[in-house]
Amino acid sequence: xxxxxxxxxxxxxxxxxxxxxxxxxxxxxxxxxxxxxxxxxxxxxxxxxxxxxxxxxxxxxxxxxxxxxxxxxxxxxxxxxxxxxxxxxxxxxxxxxxxxxxxxxxxxxxxxxx
Amino acid sequence: xxxxxxxxxxxxxxxxxxxxxxxxxxxxxxxxxxxxxxxxxxxxxxxxxxxxxxxxxxxxxxxxxxxxxxxxxxxxxxxxxxxxxxxxxxxxxxxxxxxxxxxxxxxxxxxxxx
Numbered sequence: 001x002x003x004x005x006x007x008x009x010x011x012x013x014x015x016x017x018x019x020x021x022x023x024x025x026x027x028x029x030x031x032x033x034x035x036x037x038x039x040x041x042x043x044x045x046x047x048x049x050x051x052x053x054x055x056x057x058x059x060x061x062x063x064x065x066x067x068x069x070x071x072x073x074x075x076x077x078x079x080x081x082x083x084x085x086x087x088x089x090x091x092x093x094x095x096x097x098x099x100x101x102x103x104x105x106x107x108x109x110x111x112x113x114x
Numbered sequence: 115x116x117x118x119x120x121x122x123x124x125x126x127x128x129x130x131x132x133x134x135x136x137x138x139x140x141x142x143x144x145x146x147x148x149x150x151x152x153x154x155x156x157x158x159x160x161x162x163x164x165x166x167x168x169x170x171x172x173x174x175x176x177x178x179x180x181x182x183x184x185x186x187x188x189x190x191x192x193x194x195x196x197x198x199x200x201x202x203x204x205x206x207x208x209x210x211x212x213x214x215x216x217x218x219x220x221x222x223x224x225x226x227x228x
Contacts, residue, residue: 004157043158043203043218056215090157102148103216105157 003027004106006091012112013081021076021109023091031055032074033092033103034066043090049074081113117141118206120219127226133191135222137204140185146207148216149178149189151200158203162189194226 004025013019025032034046048056049068063079078085091106119138127133145166150158164171164178171178177190191198201221208215
């Protein structure tokens, strides 16, 4: 039973298109994140939501818009896709239990922009 | 500006021997450090962590050492097993604390061979 799931796993699209990546966690966590792993393999945080409220917003183009319909879901919508958006995008969640600093990651979505 | 550095992109170790993965950081305000393990086509999974008030944390075959004066931490795996072959990411909790902004290194690919 997957704790943090993402769909789709692979996404290939043309420049200029708009696409969405969905994330769901069934851990009952309050905080969710989006990370981007670029070609240099660094994992960089993009956004974080706590109980549906945006709390971290790194320097990310306005074309990226996260949406959290409820605390179990955090979706990422990307407008006007560019070649440089090609990367692996990871969703993560964090609880407030005994190990509050542990983030649980989804399997990733590999986005390829042609 | 890389605040968390893993200077060895890869490491090869014989099964049964010790694996030592290193990580350096620049920001003395980091107060919590984590190691994540990542298999291909999967998301990172939490391995072990250490608070900045400690210098060692052990969990089975995995031990993390923290040297605050040197701003250096290391992960020791002993004995190493073939199933340990993966990419290991070091992460530090950002100085803003609170909502757990993790800053990741670029990862070290560990190969454990028979």
